[in-house]
Amino acid sequence: MHLNNDENLRDVIELLSIEGITGQEKKIAYAVKDKLINYGVPEEYIFFDDANKKIPFPTETGNLIVKLPGTKTGDRVLFSTHLDTVSLCKGAEPILADNKIISNTETALGADNRGGVGCLVNMLKYIFRNEIDYYPMTILFTVREESGLWGARNISIEDLGYPKMGFNTDGSSPYQIMTSAVGAERWAVEIYGKGSHAGVAPEKGISSTMIASIALSNIYNEGWFGKINKNGKEGTSNIGYYGDQNGNCAGSSTNQVTDYVKINGESRSMHQDFISEITQQYEKHFIAASDLVRDSENKKASIKFKKNIDYYPFKLDDNLEVIKIIKDSANTIGIKSSNVQVNGGLDANWLIRNGIPTVTFGNGHYNPHSLEEYLDIKEYLDSCRLAISIATR
Secondary structure, three states: OOOOHHHHHHHHHHHHOOOOEOOOOHHHHHHHHHHHHHOOOOHHHEEEOOHHHHOOOOOOOOOEEEEEOOOOOOOOEEEEEEOOEOHHHOOOOEEEEOOEEEEOOOOOOOHHHHHHHHHHHHHHHHHHHOOOOOOOEEEEEEOOOOOOOHHHHOOOHHHHOOOOEEEEEOOOOOOEEEEEEOEEEEEEEEEEOEOOEOOOOHHHOEOHHHHHHHHHHHHHHOOOOEEEEEOOEEEEEEEEEEEOOOOOOOOOOOOEOOOEEEEEEEEEEOOHHHHHHHHHHHHHHHHHHHHHOEOOOOOEOEEEEEEEEEEOOEEOOOOOHHHHHHHHHHHHOOOOOEEEEEOOOOHHHHHHHOOOOEEEEOOOEEOOOOOOOEEEHHHHHHHHHHHHHHHOO
Protein backbone atom coordinates (compact mmCIF):
# COMPACT_ATOMS: atom_id res chain seq x y z
CA MET A 1 0.00 0.00 0.00
CA HIS A 2 1.76 3.12 -1.24
CA LEU A 3 0.07 6.32 -0.14
CA ASN A 4 0.93 9.81 -1.32
CA ASN A 5 1.47 11.12 2.19
CA ASP A 6 2.23 14.70 1.15
CA GLU A 7 -1.02 14.92 -0.83
CA ASN A 8 -2.98 13.26 1.98
CA LEU A 9 -1.69 15.82 4.47
CA ARG A 10 -2.55 18.69 2.12
CA ASP A 11 -6.06 17.26 1.87
CA VAL A 12 -6.63 17.00 5.61
CA ILE A 13 -5.18 20.48 6.20
CA GLU A 14 -7.60 21.85 3.61
CA LEU A 15 -10.50 20.04 5.29
CA LEU A 16 -9.41 21.38 8.69
CA SER A 17 -9.41 24.92 7.36
CA ILE A 18 -13.07 24.79 6.25
CA GLU A 19 -15.43 26.00 8.94
CA GLY A 20 -18.30 23.73 9.90
CA ILE A 21 -19.32 23.95 13.53
CA THR A 22 -22.19 21.76 14.65
CA GLY A 23 -25.39 22.60 12.80
CA GLN A 24 -23.49 24.60 10.15
CA GLU A 25 -22.00 21.80 8.06
CA LYS A 26 -23.13 22.80 4.56
CA LYS A 27 -19.80 24.28 3.45
CA ILE A 28 -17.68 21.34 4.58
CA ALA A 29 -20.22 18.81 3.25
CA TYR A 30 -20.10 20.29 -0.26
CA ALA A 31 -16.31 20.57 -0.09
CA VAL A 32 -16.13 16.84 0.65
CA LYS A 33 -18.55 16.08 -2.18
CA ASP A 34 -16.51 18.12 -4.67
CA LYS A 35 -13.28 16.47 -3.53
CA LEU A 36 -14.74 12.97 -3.97
CA ILE A 37 -16.01 13.75 -7.46
CA ASN A 38 -12.57 15.16 -8.33
CA TYR A 39 -11.00 11.90 -7.17
CA GLY A 40 -13.23 9.81 -9.42
CA VAL A 41 -16.23 8.89 -7.28
CA PRO A 42 -19.28 9.01 -9.62
CA GLU A 43 -21.60 11.85 -8.62
CA GLU A 44 -24.64 9.60 -9.11
CA TYR A 45 -23.68 7.70 -5.95
CA ILE A 46 -23.45 10.82 -3.76
CA PHE A 47 -26.50 12.38 -2.09
CA PHE A 48 -27.83 14.09 1.04
CA ASP A 49 -30.56 12.63 3.26
CA ASP A 50 -33.26 14.62 5.09
CA ALA A 51 -31.97 14.13 8.66
CA ASN A 52 -31.77 17.91 9.09
CA LYS A 53 -35.57 18.09 8.73
CA LYS A 54 -35.96 15.68 11.67
CA ILE A 55 -33.45 17.37 13.99
CA PRO A 56 -35.14 19.74 16.49
CA PHE A 57 -32.47 22.44 16.01
CA PRO A 58 -31.56 24.52 12.95
CA THR A 59 -29.28 22.37 10.77
CA GLU A 60 -28.06 23.52 7.37
CA THR A 61 -27.92 20.16 5.62
CA GLY A 62 -28.64 16.47 5.99
CA ASN A 63 -26.07 13.71 6.27
CA LEU A 64 -23.79 13.28 3.24
CA ILE A 65 -24.01 9.70 1.93
CA VAL A 66 -21.95 7.88 -0.69
CA LYS A 67 -23.57 4.55 -1.64
CA LEU A 68 -21.29 2.48 -3.87
CA PRO A 69 -22.31 -0.77 -5.61
CA GLY A 70 -18.87 -2.35 -5.27
CA THR A 71 -16.87 -4.32 -7.79
CA LYS A 72 -16.86 -7.55 -5.78
CA THR A 73 -19.81 -9.59 -4.55
CA GLY A 74 -20.35 -9.51 -0.81
CA ASP A 75 -22.21 -7.95 2.08
CA ARG A 76 -22.51 -4.17 2.13
CA VAL A 77 -20.49 -2.47 4.87
CA LEU A 78 -20.75 1.04 6.28
CA PHE A 79 -17.96 3.53 6.94
CA SER A 80 -18.88 6.60 8.98
CA THR A 81 -17.48 9.77 10.51
CA HIS A 82 -18.89 13.16 11.48
CA LEU A 83 -18.48 16.45 9.63
CA ASP A 84 -19.05 18.94 12.45
CA THR A 85 -16.69 20.47 14.96
CA VAL A 86 -17.31 22.29 18.24
CA SER A 87 -17.64 26.08 18.25
CA LEU A 88 -14.16 26.50 19.77
CA CYS A 89 -12.77 25.48 16.35
CA LYS A 90 -14.23 28.52 14.60
CA GLY A 91 -11.43 30.36 12.80
CA ALA A 92 -8.87 27.56 13.05
CA GLU A 93 -5.77 27.84 10.85
CA PRO A 94 -4.12 24.41 10.61
CA ILE A 95 -0.34 24.26 10.16
CA LEU A 96 2.31 21.53 10.22
CA ALA A 97 4.46 21.49 13.35
CA ASP A 98 7.02 18.68 13.40
CA ASN A 99 5.01 15.44 13.50
CA LYS A 100 1.68 17.14 14.23
CA ILE A 101 -0.92 19.42 12.76
CA ILE A 102 -1.96 22.21 15.13
CA SER A 103 -3.98 25.42 14.92
CA ASN A 104 -2.02 28.61 14.36
CA THR A 105 -4.74 30.62 16.12
CA GLU A 106 -6.21 30.70 19.62
CA THR A 107 -8.78 28.05 18.68
CA ALA A 108 -9.23 24.33 18.85
CA LEU A 109 -8.06 22.57 15.68
CA GLY A 110 -11.14 20.59 14.65
CA ALA A 111 -9.25 17.33 14.11
CA ASP A 112 -12.24 15.93 15.97
CA ASN A 113 -13.40 14.87 13.55
CA ARG A 114 -11.87 16.24 10.36
CA GLY A 115 -9.23 13.57 10.91
CA GLY A 116 -12.03 11.08 10.30
CA VAL A 117 -13.29 12.98 7.26
CA GLY A 118 -9.80 13.05 5.78
CA CYS A 119 -9.36 9.35 6.51
CA LEU A 120 -12.46 8.30 4.55
CA VAL A 121 -11.85 10.78 1.72
CA ASN A 122 -8.34 9.34 1.39
CA MET A 123 -9.73 5.79 1.40
CA LEU A 124 -12.05 6.54 -1.51
CA LYS A 125 -9.34 8.43 -3.39
CA TYR A 126 -6.97 5.47 -3.10
CA ILE A 127 -9.57 2.96 -4.29
CA PHE A 128 -10.78 4.95 -7.30
CA ARG A 129 -7.41 6.28 -8.41
CA ASN A 130 -5.86 2.82 -8.33
CA GLU A 131 -8.99 1.06 -9.63
CA ILE A 132 -8.92 -1.42 -6.75
CA ASP A 133 -11.77 -3.91 -6.31
CA TYR A 134 -13.94 -3.41 -3.25
CA TYR A 135 -17.10 -4.81 -1.70
CA PRO A 136 -20.39 -2.84 -1.74
CA MET A 137 -20.06 -0.05 0.79
CA THR A 138 -21.74 3.08 2.05
CA ILE A 139 -19.83 6.06 3.44
CA LEU A 140 -21.77 8.22 5.90
CA PHE A 141 -20.66 11.74 6.86
CA THR A 142 -22.97 12.79 9.69
CA VAL A 143 -24.07 16.20 10.93
CA ARG A 144 -24.56 17.47 14.49
CA GLU A 145 -22.59 14.71 16.20
CA GLU A 146 -21.08 17.18 18.65
CA SER A 147 -24.46 18.51 19.78
CA GLY A 148 -26.09 15.15 20.48
CA LEU A 149 -25.36 12.54 17.76
CA TRP A 150 -28.37 13.92 15.89
CA GLY A 151 -27.29 12.97 12.39
CA ALA A 152 -26.66 9.35 13.32
CA ARG A 153 -29.84 8.99 15.35
CA ASN A 154 -31.92 10.18 12.37
CA ILE A 155 -30.46 7.95 9.68
CA SER A 156 -32.56 5.78 7.38
CA ILE A 157 -31.33 2.20 7.04
CA GLU A 158 -32.81 2.18 3.56
CA ASP A 159 -30.75 5.24 2.57
CA LEU A 160 -27.65 3.41 3.77
CA GLY A 161 -28.48 0.31 1.72
CA TYR A 162 -29.00 -2.01 4.71
CA PRO A 163 -25.31 -2.54 5.59
CA LYS A 164 -24.44 -5.67 7.54
CA MET A 165 -21.78 -3.99 9.71
CA GLY A 166 -20.13 -0.64 10.27
CA PHE A 167 -16.69 0.91 10.77
CA ASN A 168 -16.77 4.34 12.39
CA THR A 169 -13.68 6.53 12.71
CA ASP A 170 -13.54 8.94 15.63
CA GLY A 171 -11.17 9.37 18.54
CA SER A 172 -7.44 9.22 19.06
CA SER A 173 -5.48 6.02 18.52
CA PRO A 174 -6.13 3.90 15.40
CA TYR A 175 -4.55 1.05 17.35
CA GLN A 176 -7.50 0.90 19.75
CA ILE A 177 -10.79 -0.61 18.62
CA MET A 178 -13.76 0.84 20.51
CA THR A 179 -16.15 -2.07 21.04
CA SER A 180 -18.17 -0.74 23.99
CA ALA A 181 -19.34 2.67 25.15
CA VAL A 182 -21.53 4.20 27.81
CA GLY A 183 -25.01 5.52 27.28
CA ALA A 184 -26.24 8.90 28.50
CA GLU A 185 -29.40 10.62 29.64
CA ARG A 186 -29.83 14.39 29.67
CA TRP A 187 -32.10 16.03 32.22
CA ALA A 188 -33.26 19.51 33.13
CA VAL A 189 -34.95 20.78 36.29
CA GLU A 190 -36.83 24.06 36.66
CA ILE A 191 -37.44 25.35 40.18
CA TYR A 192 -40.30 27.85 40.48
CA GLY A 193 -40.00 29.62 43.82
CA LYS A 194 -41.39 33.01 44.81
CA GLY A 195 -39.74 36.40 44.72
CA SER A 196 -39.77 38.79 47.65
CA HIS A 197 -37.68 41.66 49.03
CA ALA A 198 -34.77 39.98 50.76
CA GLY A 199 -34.43 42.74 53.35
CA VAL A 200 -38.04 43.77 54.01
CA ALA A 201 -39.84 40.42 53.86
CA PRO A 202 -37.54 37.47 53.08
CA GLU A 203 -39.99 35.14 54.85
CA LYS A 204 -42.54 35.79 52.11
CA GLY A 205 -40.18 34.45 49.44
CA ILE A 206 -39.26 30.91 48.39
CA SER A 207 -35.63 30.75 47.31
CA SER A 208 -35.08 28.59 44.25
CA THR A 209 -31.33 29.01 44.75
CA MET A 210 -31.53 27.53 48.26
CA ILE A 211 -33.63 24.60 47.06
CA ALA A 212 -31.09 23.85 44.33
CA SER A 213 -28.21 24.15 46.81
CA ILE A 214 -29.79 21.74 49.31
CA ALA A 215 -30.59 19.22 46.60
CA LEU A 216 -27.13 19.28 45.07
CA SER A 217 -25.46 19.10 48.49
CA ASN A 218 -27.45 15.97 49.39
CA ILE A 219 -26.78 14.42 45.98
CA TYR A 220 -23.06 14.97 46.49
CA ASN A 221 -23.05 13.66 50.06
CA GLU A 222 -24.86 10.47 49.01
CA GLY A 223 -22.37 9.76 46.22
CA TRP A 224 -24.53 10.47 43.17
CA PHE A 225 -22.31 13.19 41.68
CA GLY A 226 -19.16 12.68 39.62
CA LYS A 227 -17.86 9.12 39.57
CA ILE A 228 -20.50 6.79 40.99
CA ASN A 229 -20.21 3.22 42.25
CA LYS A 230 -23.32 1.66 43.74
CA ASN A 231 -23.93 -2.07 44.26
CA GLY A 232 -21.33 -3.07 41.70
CA LYS A 233 -22.58 -0.68 39.00
CA GLU A 234 -20.56 2.29 37.85
CA GLY A 235 -21.52 5.55 36.23
CA THR A 236 -20.99 9.29 36.21
CA SER A 237 -23.10 12.40 36.52
CA ASN A 238 -22.50 16.09 36.08
CA ILE A 239 -24.13 19.48 36.39
CA GLY A 240 -23.69 21.66 33.34
CA TYR A 241 -25.91 24.71 33.06
CA TYR A 242 -27.12 26.54 36.20
CA GLY A 243 -28.99 29.79 35.55
CA ASP A 244 -32.20 31.34 34.29
CA GLN A 245 -34.30 30.61 31.22
CA ASN A 246 -32.35 33.01 29.01
CA GLY A 247 -28.83 31.81 29.65
CA ASN A 248 -28.08 34.38 32.33
CA CYS A 249 -27.21 33.83 35.97
CA ALA A 250 -29.98 32.75 38.32
CA GLY A 251 -31.36 35.60 40.40
CA SER A 252 -31.03 39.32 39.80
CA SER A 253 -29.69 41.00 42.92
CA THR A 254 -28.88 40.31 46.56
CA ASN A 255 -32.02 42.08 47.78
CA GLN A 256 -34.29 39.80 45.73
CA VAL A 257 -35.20 36.27 46.83
CA THR A 258 -34.46 34.19 43.73
CA ASP A 259 -37.73 32.99 42.26
CA TYR A 260 -36.44 30.78 39.42
CA VAL A 261 -33.52 28.47 38.70
CA LYS A 262 -32.89 26.11 35.80
CA ILE A 263 -30.25 23.38 35.92
CA ASN A 264 -29.16 20.98 33.16
CA GLY A 265 -27.27 17.78 33.87
CA GLU A 266 -26.39 14.36 32.56
CA SER A 267 -26.10 10.75 33.73
CA ARG A 268 -23.87 8.09 32.12
CA SER A 269 -23.23 4.38 32.58
CA MET A 270 -22.69 1.12 30.72
CA HIS A 271 -26.00 -0.02 32.25
CA GLN A 272 -29.18 1.62 30.94
CA ASP A 273 -31.09 0.88 34.15
CA PHE A 274 -28.34 2.51 36.22
CA ILE A 275 -28.42 5.61 34.01
CA SER A 276 -32.11 5.93 34.82
CA GLU A 277 -31.44 5.34 38.53
CA ILE A 278 -28.87 8.16 38.65
CA THR A 279 -31.30 10.56 36.99
CA GLN A 280 -34.09 9.48 39.35
CA GLN A 281 -31.88 10.33 42.32
CA TYR A 282 -31.52 13.89 41.06
CA GLU A 283 -35.26 14.22 40.57
CA LYS A 284 -35.97 12.77 44.02
CA HIS A 285 -33.58 15.16 45.76
CA PHE A 286 -34.90 18.28 44.02
CA ILE A 287 -38.45 17.36 45.05
CA ALA A 288 -37.33 16.60 48.62
CA ALA A 289 -35.46 19.91 48.88
CA SER A 290 -38.55 21.83 47.75
CA ASP A 291 -40.38 20.46 50.80
CA LEU A 292 -37.76 21.98 53.11
CA VAL A 293 -37.88 25.56 51.84
CA ARG A 294 -41.25 27.22 52.42
CA ASP A 295 -42.60 30.71 52.84
CA SER A 296 -44.40 32.15 55.89
CA GLU A 297 -47.67 30.66 54.60
CA ASN A 298 -46.12 27.20 54.33
CA LYS A 299 -46.21 27.27 50.53
CA LYS A 300 -43.42 25.57 48.61
CA ALA A 301 -41.84 25.82 45.16
CA SER A 302 -43.00 23.79 42.21
CA ILE A 303 -40.54 21.49 40.43
CA LYS A 304 -40.57 20.60 36.73
CA PHE A 305 -38.15 17.80 35.86
CA LYS A 306 -37.62 16.63 32.28
CA LYS A 307 -35.32 13.89 30.99
CA ASN A 308 -34.49 12.26 27.68
CA ILE A 309 -32.17 9.54 26.44
CA ASP A 310 -29.20 11.00 24.58
CA TYR A 311 -27.79 7.66 23.45
CA TYR A 312 -27.81 4.03 24.54
CA PRO A 313 -24.83 2.05 25.86
CA PHE A 314 -23.45 -0.87 23.90
CA LYS A 315 -20.99 -3.74 24.27
CA LEU A 316 -20.19 -5.78 21.16
CA ASP A 317 -19.49 -9.50 21.38
CA ASP A 318 -15.81 -10.18 20.64
CA ASN A 319 -16.83 -12.95 18.24
CA LEU A 320 -18.75 -10.68 15.87
CA GLU A 321 -17.58 -10.66 12.27
CA VAL A 322 -17.09 -6.87 12.30
CA ILE A 323 -14.46 -7.22 15.05
CA LYS A 324 -12.71 -10.09 13.28
CA ILE A 325 -12.55 -8.10 10.04
CA ILE A 326 -11.01 -4.98 11.59
CA LYS A 327 -8.52 -7.08 13.56
CA ASP A 328 -7.49 -9.04 10.45
CA SER A 329 -7.28 -5.83 8.40
CA ALA A 330 -5.05 -4.24 11.05
CA ASN A 331 -2.80 -7.29 11.15
CA THR A 332 -2.49 -7.23 7.37
CA ILE A 333 -0.83 -3.80 7.49
CA GLY A 334 1.22 -4.52 10.61
CA ILE A 335 -0.95 -2.74 13.18
CA LYS A 336 -1.41 -4.29 16.61
CA SER A 337 -4.83 -3.42 17.99
CA SER A 338 -6.68 -3.84 21.27
CA ASN A 339 -10.33 -3.55 22.28
CA VAL A 340 -11.29 -0.66 24.56
CA GLN A 341 -14.34 0.86 26.23
CA VAL A 342 -15.01 4.61 26.02
CA ASN A 343 -16.93 6.86 28.39
CA GLY A 344 -18.24 9.20 25.71
CA GLY A 345 -20.90 9.02 23.04
CA LEU A 346 -20.16 7.95 19.48
CA ASP A 347 -22.20 7.84 16.29
CA ALA A 348 -21.74 4.09 16.76
CA ASN A 349 -24.12 4.22 19.74
CA TRP A 350 -27.00 5.08 17.41
CA LEU A 351 -25.79 3.00 14.46
CA ILE A 352 -25.81 -0.06 16.71
CA ARG A 353 -29.21 0.95 18.09
CA ASN A 354 -30.40 0.98 14.47
CA GLY A 355 -29.23 -2.59 13.95
CA ILE A 356 -25.76 -2.06 12.46
CA PRO A 357 -22.99 -3.64 14.60
CA THR A 358 -20.31 -0.95 14.43
CA VAL A 359 -16.75 -0.69 15.72
CA THR A 360 -14.89 2.61 16.02
CA PHE A 361 -11.21 3.27 15.41
CA GLY A 362 -9.29 6.48 16.06
CA ASN A 363 -7.68 8.76 13.48
CA GLY A 364 -4.92 10.40 15.50
CA HIS A 365 -6.65 13.42 17.06
CA TYR A 366 -5.79 14.30 20.65
CA ASN A 367 -6.97 16.85 23.25
CA PRO A 368 -10.25 17.48 21.41
CA HIS A 369 -12.41 20.50 22.32
CA SER A 370 -9.38 22.36 23.66
CA LEU A 371 -6.75 24.87 22.53
CA GLU A 372 -4.16 22.09 22.84
CA GLU A 373 -5.83 19.89 20.20
CA TYR A 374 -3.59 18.33 17.55
CA LEU A 375 -3.55 15.65 14.86
CA ASP A 376 -0.73 13.12 15.11
CA ILE A 377 0.49 12.67 11.52
CA LYS A 378 1.75 9.09 11.82
CA GLU A 379 -1.41 7.88 13.51
CA TYR A 380 -3.60 9.76 11.05
CA LEU A 381 -1.85 8.10 8.10
CA ASP A 382 -2.16 4.72 9.82
CA SER A 383 -5.91 5.28 10.17
CA CYS A 384 -6.05 5.91 6.41
CA ARG A 385 -4.19 2.66 5.77
CA LEU A 386 -6.53 0.78 8.12
CA ALA A 387 -9.65 2.10 6.38
CA ILE A 388 -8.24 1.08 2.99
CA SER A 389 -7.32 -2.36 4.32
CA ILE A 390 -10.86 -2.93 5.58
CA ALA A 391 -12.50 -1.72 2.35
CA THR A 392 -10.28 -3.80 0.07
CA ARG A 393 -9.87 -6.85 2.32
